[in-house]
Amino acid sequence: xxxxxxLYTGTEGDDGExxxxxxxxVALADKVGTAAAYxxxxxxxxxxxxxxxxxxxxxIEEAFVCPEDSHKxxxxxxxxxxxxxxxxxxxxxxxxxxxxxxxxxxWAKYGFELSA
Numbered sequence: 009x010x011x012x013x014x015l016y017t018g019t020e021g022d023d024g025e026x027x028x029x030x031x032x033x034v035a036l037a038d039k040v041g042t043a044a045a046y047x048x049x050x051x052x053x054x055x056x057x058x059x060x061x062x063x064x065x066x067x068i069e070e071a072f073v074c075p076e077d078s079h080k081x082x083x084x085x086x087x088x089x090x091x092x093x094x095x096x097x098x099x100x101x102x103x104x105x106x107x108x109x110x111x112x113x114x115w116a117k118y119g120f121e122l123s124a
Contacts, residue, residue, distance in 0.1 A: 009056070012078035044068060058082060059119030084120070 010016035011024065018024020026034050035052055037043035041064065043055040048065035055068075062068050086105070088098040105111050106122055115122055 009074040009078040061119075063118050 010026070011019045015027045015030055016024050017027075025031070035046060037046060037055075040057050040061055043052070044057045044061045044065045046052040047055040047057075047068045050067075054071065056074075057068075059070065059073065062070055086102050088095050088102065092098055105115065112122055
């Protein structure tokens with residue numbers, strides 16, 4: 009997303025440099041949850057996190073949503089492992105998530121969209 013507005017030279021994550029106007033303001037985190045925690049504790053005033061991460065930490069709220077065309081699609085796939093001892097139950101859960109309107113409202117409440 010930062011690359012799409014000229015604030016980062018790379019497009020694959022760690023393959024570039026931050027623009028001079030923000031370079032000294034960037035605190036890198038090892039994962040998105042750490043970035044959200046930095047904001048939650050006041051160590052940073054803003055962070056780039058997935059929408060779903062704002063619900064995991066107290067004291068943070070959504071200030072801006074990056075346009076969909078400014079980054080690669082964010083996908084969390086769900087599947088049943090062939091080796092699962094509970095394959096039928098796992099498939100039933102995935103089917104439930106994709107078809108039950110109440111389940112879909114819960115997913116949406118926490119920043120997720122479901123697609124088949």
